[in-house]
Amino acid sequence: MNGYVKQVFVQNGQYVEAGQAIVAISQNKTLLLKAEVQQKYAPVLVSINSANIRLLQNNETYTLAELNGKIVSFGRNTNNDNFLLPINIQIDNKGAFVSGGFVEVYLKTISNTQALTLPNAALLEEQGSYFVFVQVHPELFEKREVKVGVTDGLKTEIVKGINQQERVVTEGAILVKLAQATGTLDAHSGHNH
Secondary structure, three states: OOOEEEEEOOOOOOOOOOOOOOEEEEOOOEEEEEEEEOHHHHHHHHHEEEEEEEEOOOOOEEEOOOOOOEEEEEOOOOOOOOOOEEEEEEEEOOOOOOOOOOEEEEEEEOOOOOOOEEEHHHOEEEOOEEEEEEEEEOOEEEEEEEEEEEEOOOEEEEEEOOOOOOOEOOOOHHHHHHHHHHOOOOOOOOOOO
16 A cells, blocks of 8 residues: 555554554545635635635645646534634645645635736735736836735736736746846837937
8 A cells, every 4th residue: 555654553562453553544645625714705605616726835826627626515504613614625636735734725706707817926016015017118117006806826806007908027027126126127128219
């Protein structure tokens, strides 16, 4: 049997009887995640169709499809010890998940509304405010403050600050910021004389 020793039931040198459990072995190929949500979200539990899962130890975010996962069930009642509603998600362990560990789960619901979203890598946060770089000319970028909405761990809704026709730096935004801060960008870039 392949797997990992999860628990040892006997001490070194202890006598055991036939059939007595010695160790518990966990294969960790498939894991069951338990997410808990506040009761105010009970009406939307039936609309949950997917999730994104972020590992806290390395900030990697996975989609449910990448993990061959599915929403198994959700609870409709609470107990005396915990007033949150449980959601059970089954995933294939890609090797980075630790049984019993903590993750962030972004639950995704079916929605009839459209939203303008950007990859999280496009957003720069400075003292609680969020900014993006908008391409004004081929070699000129403008730093613009945006108001953010909800996120799914991979993309974030932009409520205010840009429109869908504008070109935004979605990869390497931090490099544009560093270049502007060091003055390596030509102030006259994009101007024709």
